[in-house]
Amino acid sequence: LIDKIGGIDEIYKDLKSKKSKLRSDFRELVVKKLEDGKEDAFMSKELATIVRDVPGVQFKLEDTVTHDFDRKKIADLLRKFEFYSLVKRIPGMEVEKSALQSGGQASDQAGKSRKINFSVVDDKNKKEFLAELKRTKVFACKEVLSGENVLDSELVGLVFSTGEKSYYTKKVDDKILDIFLDKNKTIVGHDLKSLIKALANSDTYPIASLFDIMLGSYLLNSSTKAHGLKAIALRELGEELPAGSDQGSLFGVDPKVVAKELQLILQVYKKYEKKLQSQEDLGLFKKVEMDLIPVLAEMEMNGIAVDTKLLGGLSKEVNGEIKKTEKKIWKDSGEEFNVASSVQLREILFEKLGLPTDGIKKGKTGYSTAASELEKLHGQHDIIELIETYRELEKLRNTYIDVLPKLINKKTNRIHTTFNQAVTTTGRLSSSEPNLQNIPIRTELGKRVRDAFVAEKGNVLIAVDYSQIELRIVASLAKDKNLIGIFERGEDVHKATAAILNDASLEDVTKEMRSSAKAINFGVLYGMGVYGLASRTGMSNYEAKEFIAKYFEKFKEVKKYLDNTIKFAKKEGYVETLFGRRRYIPELKASNFQLKAAGERMAINMPVQGTAADVMKMAMIEVSRKLKVESKKYKNDVRLILQVHDELVLEVKKGLEDEVSEIVKNAMENVVKLNVPVGVHVDVGKRWGELK
Numbered sequence: 001l002i003d004k005i006g007g008i009d010e011i012y013k014d015l016k017s018k019k020s021k022l023r024s025d026f027r028e029l030v031v032k033k034l035e036d037g038k039e040d041a042f043m044s045k046e047l048a049t050i051v052r053d054v055p056g057v058q059f060k061l062e063d064t065v066t067h068d069f070d071r072k073k074i075a076d077l078l079r080k081f082e083f084y085s086l087v088k089r090i091p092g093m094e095v096e097k098s099a100l101q102s103g104g105q106a107s108d109q110a111g112k113s114r115k116i117n118f119s120v121v122d123d124k125n126k127k128e129f130l131a132e133l134k135r136t137k138v139f140a141c142k143e144v145l146s147g148e149n150v151l152d153s154e155l156v157g158l159v160f161s162t163g164e165k166s167y168y169t170k171k172v173d174d175k176i177l178d179i180f181l182d183k184n185k186t187i188v189g190h191d192l193k194s195l196i197k198a199l200a201n202s203d204t205y206p207i208a209s210l211f212d213i214m215l216g217s218y219l220l221n222s223s224t225k226a227h228g229l230k231a232i233a234l235r236e237l238g239e240e241l242p243a244g245s246d247q248g249s250l251f252g253v254d255p256k257v258v259a260k261e262l263q264l265i266l267q268v269y270k271k272y273e274k275k276l277q278s279q280e281d282l283g284l285f286k287k288v289e290m291d292l293i294p295v296l297a298e299m300e301m302n303g304i305a306v307d308t309k310l311l312g313g314l315s316k317e318v319n320g321e322i323k324k325t326e327k328k329i330w331k332d333s334g335e336e337f338n339v340a341s342s343v344q345l346r347e348i349l350f351e352k353l354g355l356p357t358d359g360i361k362k363g364k365t366g367y368s369t370a371a372s373e374l375e376k377l378h379g380q381h382d383i384i385e386l387i388e389t390y391r392e393l394e395k396l397r398n399t400y401i402d403v404l405p406k407l408i409n410k411k412t413n414r415i416h417t418t419f420n421q422a423v424t425t426t427g428r429l430s431s432s433e434p435n436l437q438n439i440p441i442r443t444e445l446g447k448r449v450r451d452a453f454v455a456e457k458g459n460v461l462i463a464v465d466y467s468q469i470e471l472r473i474v475a476s477l478a479k480d481k482n483l484i485g486i487f488e489r490g491e492d493v494h495k496a497t498a499a500i501l502n503d504a505s506l507e508d509v510t511k512e513m514r515s516s517a518k519a520i521n522f523g524v525l526y527g528m529g530v531y532g533l534a535s536r537t538g539m540s541n542y543e544a545k546e547f548i549a550k551y552f553e554k555f556k557e558v559k560k561y562l563d564n565t566i567k568f569a570k571k572e573g574y575v576e577t578l579f580g581r582r583r584y585i586p587e588l589k590a591s592n593f594q595l596k597a598a599g600e601r602m603a604i605n606m607p608v609q610g611t612a613a614d615v616m617k618m619a620m621i622e623v624s625r626k627l628k629v630e631s632k633k634y635k636n637d638v639r640l641i642l643q644v645h646d647e648l649v650l651e652v653k654k655g656l657e658d659e660v661s662e663i664v665k666n667a668m669e670n671v672v673k674l675n676v677p678v679g680v681h682v683d684v685g686k687r688w689g690e691l692k
Contacts, residue, residue, distance in 0.1 A: 001026075008045045012038060029347060066091070075238075084234040118259050121169035129160075129167050133179050136162045138211075138269070140188040140262035143198040144168075144253050150197040151301070151409055151416060159255050161262035168255035172202065180206035188269045189262075190214050190229045193421075196297040210290045213265055216272035218422035219281050219289065222583045227422045233264050236271055284580050288617050289421065295624045295640065296419045296429075302639040303414030304651070305456045307687075308405050314448060315401050318393055325390045332383040339390055342369045348383075355380050392443065400439060400449050407434055415453075419643065426606050427581050427613035429643055437644050451689030453642075455651050460684055462657055463691035464664045465647035467679035468493050469612045470525055476674035477578065477607065478561035482554060487676040494518040500554050501547070520551050524558060525608050527601030562604055569603040577610035616646065619668045623648065626667050627660070634660065642688075649688065657684045 005011050005022055014022045015034065023031055034041070071092050078086045121129045133139060140161040147153035157170040169176055180187065180199060185208040189195055192212040199206060217227040217235075226235070233239040241261065276282040330336045333352065337344045346366050349355050359376055361368040371391070377384045407415050420430045431437050440446030455461045471493055475483035486496040491506065498509045498517035519536045520528075528536075534544040552559035566588075569575045574584045583606045587599030620643060627634045634652075638660055642649035648668070652660045661682045669678045683691040 001030075008041055012041075029351065079238060082235070084238055085240060087238050088240045116166065116256075116260055116263065117164065118166045118168070118256055120255075121167050121171075129169065130175060130179075132162060132165060132167075133160060137184065138162075138186045138188060138266075140265045140269070141195060142189060142258050142262060143195045144255060144258070145198060150194060150201065151411060153198075155198050155202060157255065159258040159262060161259055161266060163263065163266045166259035166262065168259070177202060177204045180204055180208055183207045183209070185209070186211055188213070188265055190232070190265055193293050193297045193300075196294055197301055200297060200301060205294065209286070210293055211269055211273070212290065212293065213268045213272055214422050215289045215293075216268075216276060216285065219285055219581065220272065220275055220279070222425055222581075223586065225423065229261060229265070232268055233261075236268050237264060239264055279582070280580055281582070284614075288579070288614060288621070291621045292421065292617050295620050296421065298624070298628075299640050299643070300416055300418060302641050302651075303409065303412055303416040304641045304649075305414050305454050306404055306408060307452045307454050308408070310448075310452050311401055311405055314452070315397070318397050318401055318445070322390065322393045322397065325386055325393065329383060329386045329390060332381070332386065339387065340394065345369045345387070349377075353381060353383070392440070392445070396440075396445055396449060400434065404434060404452065417642075424613075425583055425602075426609040427577065427617075428609065428645075429613070429617070431644075436642060447689045449689070451687045453688040455686055458654055459651050460654055460657050460686060461688060461691060462650045462652055462661055462664065463647055463683045463685075463688070464650075464661070464668060465645075465681050465692065466612070466616070466668065467681050469615065469646050469678070470608050471521060472674060472676045472678065473578070473608050473611045473615075474524065474558060474561075475676050477611070478555075478557045479675060480555050480557035480561075483558065484676050487679075490677075490679075494521055497521055497551075501550055516547065520547065524551075524562070525605060527562075527604040565607060566600055566603050569599075575603050575607050577607055577614050579611065579614045581610050581614060583610070612646065615672050616643065616648075619671045620648065622667045622671045623664050626663050649691075 001011060001022075004025060005014050011022065011034065014020050015031070022034075071090055074090055075087050078084070078090075119125055119129070140163075142159045143155060144157045144159060145153040146156050155172055157168055158172055158176065160167045160169070177199070179185070181204070187195075187206060187208050188211045190212065191214050192210050196206065213232060214227050214229075217232050221227070221235075224231075226232075230241045233241055241264075273282070276285050326339055329339055333348045335348075335352075337348060339345065343365070346369050349369065350357055350360075350367050355377055357367050360373050361370070367373070371388070374384055374387060404415060409416055415434065417431045417436050418433055420432060423430045439449050441450075453461075468487075471483070472487055474480075475487060482500060483493075486493050489496075492514075494514050494517045495506060495509050497520075498504070498513040499506050501517060502509070502513055504513070516537050516539070519533060522528075523533055523536070530541055530544045530548060533539065533548060534541050537544070539547065565575060569585055570588050573586070573588070574582045576582045583602070585599045585602050585606075587595050588603065590596045590599065620640070624640060627638050627640075634656070637653035637656055639651045640648070641651050648664070650660065650664065661684065665680050665682055668680045672678070681692060685691045
């Protein structure tokens with residue numbers, strides 16, 4: 001409009017003209033919006049115009065002169081309210097900051113001076129370096145690579161810090177690698193998984209203890225997602241790392257900068273060890289999170305094979321389906337438009353087609369076209385289901401079908417996802433580049449995308465997954481006799497629940513009865529209320545209320561457990577898993593009803609989902625130990641390759657599938673003892689999509 005017509009005044013002048021360019025060049029919808037919104041348009045212009053003639057302002061430039069102040073008092077106040085980055089911006093504090101960055105004297109929070117003592121290891125000082133590392137029980141270490149990706153890079157060198165001294169060694173020989181094979185030592189770092197992978201490329205698998213401050217931060221500060229080194233240094237030490245320090249320069253990583261970071265990492269290590277000890281999280285940290293690092297490193301290095309031919313065919317097919325669906329949407333709407341544009345879609349749905357807006361969320365730009373809002377319009381118009389189909393096809397095409405072939409590593413000919421250990425608030429692992437946990441399981445197309453993940457020639461895939469692990473955990477934590485009885489008898493939990501709720505025999509349970517029971521069983525895990533159950537099952541609010549009341553009458557201990565969990569969370573400010581993983585929930589103290597209700601749902605969900613996550617992590621460690629440590633037989637013939645929700649996927653040499661399946665099944669079933677039997681399902685096949 002501005003480009004073709006001009007500003008607000010010109011636009012409305014043009015609208016009055018008989019030869020209106022606006023009316024001839026733009027759609028009727030645009031003209032109508034401008035006419036209806038004339039008052040708002042001029043008000044917006046007035047609001048956006050800076051007023052430069054405010055009367056009555058008394059101002060003297062000399063009043064703005066700053067005076068001296070108590071720097072310590074201000075710094076302490078800013079730290080108290082967690083404005084860490086502002087501490088370094090207090091006038092007079094720059095001296096400390098510049099000293100740290102230049103490698104000279106710097107003062108830490110305790111006021112003690114700290115000097116960066118840095119040496120490059122050569123033939124002259126190598127003995128001194130090895131002696132220093134031999135003397136030190138705890139040291140920090142970081143790899144220096146020739147590139148960004150461990151798989152495609154060479155190990156250029158290692159930076160070590162003992163706190164007192166820092167070293168950079170370019171030649172990484174057996175004597176240096178032996179340092180990692182001393183079980184009495186502790187390796188400290190931030191994101192140690194990358195170091196473990198770099199060492200694995202040199203056929204070195206550390207047996208020293210690990211202490212990763214990224215994961216320490218993750219356990220201790222579960223309500224934040226800021227676990228990067230910069231965020232930790234700022235939060236724990238009030239230290240602001242120089243910009244780009246974690247990215248290297250045009251000439252690669254500067255070992256001196258890495259050495260300074262390692263000193264900060266060692267300071268954080270001392271704080272975190274004490275904190276983890278005091279919160280009784282040290283066992284969970286060491287036996288679960290630290291022991292899992294080498295397992296995940298190995299899985300990332302293993303990767304998974306992909307059938308590119310299948311993906312190529314699927315891409316053509318899906319692109320054709322997208323075009324067909326788009327044409328159907330255009331036909332239903334009566335005009336061509338960009339279906340991916342929320343603005344254009346909003347105009348079509350709510351203005352042109354006039355679909356009801358009752359209950360649809362409205363933002364600053366208009367009514368929402370998010371998936372959750374479109375669900376509310378089911379049955380109102382055929383176009384809704386077509387848009388959902390279009391979006392699913394586009395998501396699978398843009399996220400997987402057309403992207404996966406580009407992610408295949410040229411060296412290994414496999415895809416190597418990254419498993420993230422410090423992302424979710426419940427303790428579950430997530431994966432990225434690509435995210436293999438988001439491929440739809442229940443849709444036919446999602447299954448076909450999974451079919452593209454295959455075992456290499458001469459191998460097969462084994463998928464082992466926990467059966468209803470979260471409901472088993474609820475039964476165990478609540479000690480509910482009815483729910484425990486269902487699992488002890490090995491019955492279908494949803495069918496058996498339906499039988500109890502409807503006072504019927506298992507044989508008389510209908511598909512609809514089971515579906516409603518399933519909705520409430522899973523609803524219990526996520527703190528679902530009356531409205532949630534009603535919308536999922538098609539019940540009226542009254543029926544849903546009655547159904548929930550009957551559920552809690554039959555499963556009294558479940559109700560008692562949920563009430564006690566919320567009561568504990570409100571009193572203590574956190575909830576925890578069976579193994580002590582905590583999540584703090586400040587939302588429970590919110591005055592806003594919706595925020596408080598969300599906090600209650602988190603309080604119910606986290607102990608269950610978090611315990612399931614802990615069980616899976618412990619199972620992965622145990623499976624790896626059984627196959628890689630206890631038995632050398634499977635060293636080159638079995639590879640752990642994927643973990644998705646409650647499922648573990650392995651690639652094994654053909655002929656070994658039966659015995660490996662049995663080992664993995666036993667390990668997963670017995671890694672933890674609950675008040676109910678732990679069920680595990682095993683499937684074997686050539687393609688991931690074929691497995692259960």
